[in-house]
Amino acid sequence: MPPNSYVSTQTHDSYDVVIIGGAMMGAATAWFLTEQKDFNGRILVIDRDPTYEKCSTGHTNSCIRQQFSSALNVRISQFGADFIQNLREYMGGDDRVPQLKIQNYGYMYLADTEAGADVLRASHAVQIAEGAETRLLTPDQIAAEYPFYALDDIVLGSINTKDEGYWDYMAVFDWWRRSARERGVEFLAGEVVAINHAKGRVESVTLASGSTIACGQLVNASGPRAALTAAMAGIEIPVEPRKRYTWTFSASQPLDRELPLTVDPSGVHVRQDGADTYMAGAHSDIDPAVDPDDFQMDRDIWMDHVWPAIATRIPQFEAIKVLHEWAGHYAMNTFDHNAITGPHPELTNFLFINGFSGHGLQQSPAMGRGTAEWLTYGEYRSLDLSPFHFDRIAAGKPYVETAII
Structure with a gap:
């Protein structure tokens, strides 16, 4: 999806889900949301850099492995490998989608x-x-x-x-964005400068353009800028x-x-x-x-x-x-080198998909799917990603991954 597939003005003033960051994690979350049969809301992805020139995804070495020290990370990569190598099937058998191999x-x-x-x-x-x-x-x-x-x-x-x-991450990335857009997801070129919240809920985001967009749920998918995004909501994360x-x-x-x-x-x-x-x-x-x-x-x-x-x-x-x-x-993630996912315990409609410490690309299928499940059902329906939730950080209880390169 070329940069001009991003619009400069959103269609609506309010969305059920707003995703800050349109690179690998944001695109995965958006696409998997369109796969949830019980989700029929509006989705907006906002990215300050629609060229992806200054994001981790654009500078990846694009590899996948199962050699982790925690069982959950092994399972996450096993799903990733299955998704990559059966991309066309996951995309509904669309003949336009390439057949990929690792x-x-x-x-x-x-x-x-x-x-x-x-x-x-x-x-x-x-x-x-x-x-x-x-x-x-x-x-x-x-x-x-x-x-x-x-x-x-x-x-x-x-x-x-x-x-x-090695795997062809660009093919997966491109088809997540292309398919999501064909299913009605909007991709907006813009920079979020404020996250407006009250009484334990995010109400809206404000863009550098001055526009304010209301949202039902907000996802922080802003990669290395994750701590800056969280800080706009008054939240500290160790990323x-x-x-x-x-x-x-x-x-x-x-x-x-x-x-x-x-x-x-x-x-x-x-x-x-x-x-x-x-x-x-x-x-x-x-x-x-x-x-x-x-x-x-x-x-x-x-x-x-x-x-x-x-x-x-x-x-x-x-x-x-x-x-x-x-x-x-x-x-x-300087706390334990693992992802931070799920909702904030107090700002409950603010969700994390952050801090992957170098193994995010290979984990994006499972993490996007899990985040979409939580947004839809308030629980996980496939892999239980709750060990990665933010509350472990607040409690000072790391879920350590030692196999970091």
């Missing part, structure tokens, strides 16, 4: 200490219990399957090559924009097989990108919160940290050429 090169987590290996073992037990096909590999077993790694320091590896790897850097490169000696998304103990990750190209990602050691409009690259990180790390782990990557580079943002 490029299953898998994720390879590497541990260089016994403590790190114990973390992989504990997560492996959770994943296996949920039906994932994760395998723990000794260094010798890794070398037999992937002989290009240098493994002298490695204690244990963990890999799953079923429903783990910060954290900068993440990505490079694509070619190698003078390409590998003879696909490279899993390798999570190195150094903190660098690297994976297959094209047939003979690769992608690496990292962040700075300090990793501060940044301005949500800050996308400036730090080129020293590549020379000082990323290239040395990947060349050490994969000696064939000693001679490589950077093709592209960019910076994006994680919407980092």
Whole structure:
């Protein structure tokens, strides 16, 4: 859906659901709302940047995995994998919708200490219990399957090559927006500057244009800007924009097989990108919160940290050429690295779909579906996402996810 599919003026003065943020989470929520047979209200999606130039979705590396430390996150990604690979069926059999597959090169987590290996073992037990096909590999077993790694320091590896790897997020994103719009959802280009509330309920939002739009329920789907949006309603949430850097490169000696998304103990990750190209990602050691409009690259990180790390782990990557580079943002939940979903306990028609800490794209099908169910029924009808509700933050009870890249 091109930017001109956004309108500059909404059709109505009041909507049953207003969604602030039209990127992956906002689009997922809007589309899944149109799937709820008991919802027949008006939906408005408002985005300050209809080009998506300054959002996490526009800078994603577009991968999916089941290797999480919590069972709920495993289930969420399993639904995501099913949705991606059966997109046309989920879209009602529409012949215009492409048939998608996940490029299953898998994720390879590497541990260089016994403590790190114990973390992989504990997560492996959770994943296996949920039906994932994760395998723990000794260094010798890794070398037999992937002989290009240098493994002298490695204690244990963990890999799953079923429903783990790259997927075409843009096709899903495009069809959520296109289908939602065809079903009557409005996408408005505008910036919310105030959230007006009284007596425990959001009543309306005010735009920079001066327009005020009434709403029955409001969804905060504003990615790295989530805390700014929540603050307009007098709510604090522990979500910060954290900068993440990505490079694509070619190698003078390409590998003879696909490279899993390798999570190195150094903190660098690297994976297959094209047939003979690769992608690496990292962040700075300090990793501060940044301005949500800050996308400036730090080129020293590549020379000082990323290239040395990947060349050490994969000696064939000693001679490589950077093709592209960019910076994006994680919407980092600094409380426990998990999503914040569901309603605010006091402002009860204000809903969160925030703080995904780098795994939001792959979780968007389940999170959009769950948020739509809550908006319609006040409860979940598929996966129970209540462990992610805001009230755990107010109570100081984290629901921790350790598998954060």
